[in-house]
């Protein structure tokens with residue numbers, strides 16, 4: 001298998017989630033997909049190919065047929081009608097999730113390197129209540145926790161986008177820790193919608209990386 005499975009308690013016949021290093025995910029790219037990346041710089045081509053290879057492997061694990069994953073004008077992925085999914089890259093690793101239609105209305109995944117959310121960025125990325133929470137977290141765990149919160153907002157954004165087609169700012173939503181593996185999200189100023197209801201799952205892949213995942217069931 002070219003990927004390491006993630007969130008085994010959530011996956012099965014209708015959902016596959018995994019991660020892998022870029023170097024394990026290279027190979028011949030789909031000619032249609034290549035059209036979306038042909039003019040990009042080589043590092044971007046490498047991460048793009050890795051993401052598509054991972055999506056392909058996850059789709060195959062669900063016995064879904066091979067299908068190009070093209071990129072829309074707004075840069076979001078155009079999933080074929082038989083599946084919904086999401087993908088993410090950090091500097092060397094890629095994570096993705098693929099759900100079988102019609103079981104998921106939204107899927108959002110994000111992978112991040114721990115320690116890049118400098119405290120100078122907190123007022124931009126986090127609400128007052130989130131920042132208050134970080135100050136209560138043990139200093140040794142704070143980098144990982146701020147990375148999880150940043151990642152969870154990115155996963156949420158990707159998950160809700162196919163339904164809403166809407167931009168969401170970092171101050172527009174607020175996260176709360178539910179337990180060591182789960183967060184909840186709510187809008188900061190508006191009424192909650194369907195896409196605020198499911199939990200966001202977090203998992204530390206290794207000493208330096210975390211992954212977050214949000215799923216909106218059908």
Ligand SMILES: CC(C)(COP(=O)(O)OP(=O)(O)OC[C@H]1O[C@@H](n2cnc3c(N)ncnc32)[C@H](O)[C@@H]1OP(=O)(O)O)[C@@H](O)C(=O)NCCC(=O)NCCS
Pocket residue numbers: 047048051071074075076077086087088089090110111153154156157158159161162168169170171173
């Ligand atoms: C779109 C965005 C979330 C991507 O995240 P990122 O950390 O820059 O990059 P990642 O590697 O994690 O994810 C990139 C992948 O996201 C996917 N993506 C891009 N735009 C997307 C969108 N609107 N909806 C869903 N998925 C999207 C693509 O598959 C892309 O990979 P690809 O270009 O190789 O296909 C980010 O660039 C962005 O615009 N964020 C601002 C909005 C936001 O996050 N708000 C948070 C508050 S809720």
